[in-house]
Amino acid sequence: MRKYVMLALGPVLALAACGENAGWNPNYSAMHNGSDYAEYYQQREAALHGTGAVPQVIPVQLPAEAPELGQPQRKVVPATVAVIPTNARPVTAGGAYPGSTPVLVRYAHQERQNPGTTTYRRTGGSVAAAARSCSGYSSADHAQRAFIAAGGPILDPRGMDPDGDGYVCGWDPRPLR
Structure with missing residues (x-):
């Protein structure tokens, strides 16, 4: 019976011995590479354990969106917005357009x-x-x-x-x- 328990728990114990955030997942390896997000992650963990201040900024890394050297920047075009006259009243059942919604x-x-x-x-x-x-x-x-x-x-x-x-x-x- 003891042999079967060890066979069942062996892989679980082996994975537990690997340590947190160690493995093939690139999201976990980024926590130890000195990036801005790694620093934020360490500050956050310290704050959650009550041993540090709460970080004020969460850095965002989007490598798929990052421009390369010499590549033109994408221009962000704002959405079209309807211009409402400054003297317009709020639209209600009896407002600027009576009877309308x-x-x-x-x-x-x-x-x-x-x-x-x-x-x-x-x-x-x-x-x-x-x-x-x-x-x-x-x-x-x-x-x-x-x-x-x-x-x-x-x-x-x-x-x-x-x-x-x-x-x-x-x-x-x-x-x-």
Whole structure:
């Protein structure tokens, strides 16, 4: 029985004898190479054990992203941001655009085409079916919000946008722009 216990525990004890952070994993070997991250790691461990100060900066090493000598730097292009006038009021149900919601305002700024301009390909669906669908909503704003929530304008599962302009039930985005 003792022989079987030693056979089972032998590999575990052998691995334990190797020591922490010693092995083939390059992430572990970096802890002992004098890099900025190795210094941070040692400071962090000391702080966790209560024998040192908490490090204030975590260095990030991304060797795959590091430029090489003579290689041009990648230019970071900021994302396009909608410019909101400084005199604009917050958008609420009774705010700058009465009756509208932030979802509709954002959608109006996102979709730049005017009503009637076919932008999305539609198959099937008719104006009569769209009119029947629209009659179930109390307003064009409610219908447009439901259209967006159902996957519009890419999807039109209810057939509310037969002309493919991205706007349903007579909703017009131009006043919100």
